[in-house]
Amino acid sequence: MAIPSSILSLFKSFIPGFRLIDGGELKQMAEQLFSYQTGVAAVVSGTYLTSTPLTAQYSVVTTSTDADTDGVTLPFAIPGREVWVENRTANTITVFGAAKNPLTGSTDGIIPNASTSATAGNTGVTQATAIMAVYKCAVAGTWKKGSVA
Secondary structure, eight states, X not given: OXXXXXXXXXXXXXXXXXXXXXXXXXXXHHHHHHOEEEEEEOBTTOOTTTSEEOXXXXXXXXXXXXXXXXXEEOOOOOTTOEEEEEEOSSSOEXXXXXXXXXXXXXXXXXXXXXXXXXXXXXXXXXXXXXXXXXXXXEETTEEEEEEEO
């Protein structure tokens, strides 16, 4: 499978010119761009394989019982995609890349703040309590983390 240059290339009816657009594809794109998920529980001692998968564009983690070991997993890193994660727990959580991205065939990596090198997806990055972070994808299979206080 060719790696898409943007998220729009995943939708077959989104081709240049005048035509009808598949309503199902438009709904799927809208859900990826404008969805909200709250009440997310980070999995105790989670790994990139067992942590709670984040399914929305904006997710609020409200439950974490153990600092640094509870985790959530980002969706597949597709160019143009952005995911916001807000940690409203009393603990630092770990955010992992998705396992086996169908575009790259490997686990997604995450480039932490103030770094240019991606961590292995199975390692993840920490996100402190009361921090909102944005994870952006410019290259398939790699997220870049940016924090907003």
